[in-house]
Amino acid sequence: MASGEDAEPTVRQAGFDHWAPYYDQSSLQRVLYEPVHLRVLAHARRRVPQPNRILDIGCGTGRLARSCAQFFPGVPVIGIDPSAAMIQRAATSAPPTYFQARAEALPFSSDTFDLVVTTLALRHWQDPCLGLAELSRVTTSNGVVVIADARISDVLPKLPSAVATRNGRPRPLTRLISYLLERQRGKWADRLPAALLHALDQAGLRAVHVEPLAYALATATLIVSTRRPARPRTGLLRQRRGQQRLHDAGPGRIRT
Numbered sequence: 001m002a003s004g005e006d007a008e009p010t011v012r013q014a015g016f017d018h019w020a021p022y023y024d025q026s027s028l029q030r031v032l033y034e035p036v037h038l039r040v041l042a043h044a045r046r047r048v049p050q051p052n053r054i055l056d057i058g059c060g061t062g063r064l065a066r067s068c069a070q071f072f073p074g075v076p077v078i079g080i081d082p083s084a085a086m087i088q089r090a091a092t093s094a095p096p097t098y099f100q101a102r103a104e105a106l107p108f109s110s111d112t113f114d115l116v117v118t119t120l121a122l123r124h125w126q127d128p129c130l131g132l133a134e135l136s137r138v139t140t141s142n143g144v145v146v147i148a149d150a151r152i153s154d155v156l157p158k159l160p161s162a163v164a165t166r167n168g169r170p171r172p173l174t175r176l177i178s179y180l181l182e183r184q185r186g187k188w189a190d191r192l193p194a195a196l197l198h199a200l201d202q203a204g205l206r207a208v209h210v211e212p213l214a215y216a217l218a219t220a221t222l223i224v225s226t227r228r229p230a231r232p233r234t235g236l237l238r239q240r241r242g243q244q245r246l247h248d249a250g251p252g253r254i255r256t
């Protein structure tokens, strides 16, 4: 494990740090995360039967990274996540290697991974377009990227009305749901897949498969894309990374 993140975690990062000890026990694992991981792995195996190097961006406690290591024995798998606590839990098991890093500043050389996966994490990236440009940069030409993310505004209203009120008054959970819904409104991540397809295109990735996923309460969108042989547009990447370096004491490039 390596750490390259700021000493001061963002509020969101602190939320994930707090969640890390309970994350694997969350009921979301069964209803959303595990089924999504299985779909992602199925697509990954179909598209890249023998990958050379795999990257999981926003790996959390490393569940998908570990599954990748089992699905593709002997293939180096790397997981990155900005949450120190998530990475700490992930690193208790080998073989995947973990680094504390953000999608927006991946500490890897260009053209490194021929399979990149990211599940239920993209909506949390601070700058999704920069993250996707970085993702594209570290993917080999014609490498495959499998992204899956939930649509929160589809999930929350489906919660049974029984949890909504008690004696006609909103329960705390209902208030939380309203708050989350309000925060989601207008966020591009929740307009998947249209906004994501556009962002992928801007990052130099070509979507080759889009699949809506629906489970008991949850819906998600899965997108498989390949990196276009031409280099991605780097103007945004250079400009944003330049700005970022002013603020970050980012990790050095890790050559894998």
Ligand SMILES: C[S@@+](CC[C@H](N)C(=O)[O-])C[C@H]1O[C@@H](n2cnc3c(N)ncnc32)[C@H](O)[C@@H]1O
Binding pocket: 013, 016, 033, 057, 058, 059, 060, 061, 063, 064, 080, 081, 082, 083, 086, 101, 102, 103, 104, 118, 119, 120, 121, 122, 124, 125, 126, 127
């Ligand atoms: C809901 S969890 C999903 C974890 C894992 N991918 C899974 O499927 O179980 C979201 C993860 O995204 C990570 N995350 C948040 N901001 C990120 C960023 N800018 N870059 C990469 N990962 C990020 C969080 O720390 C958290 O571990």
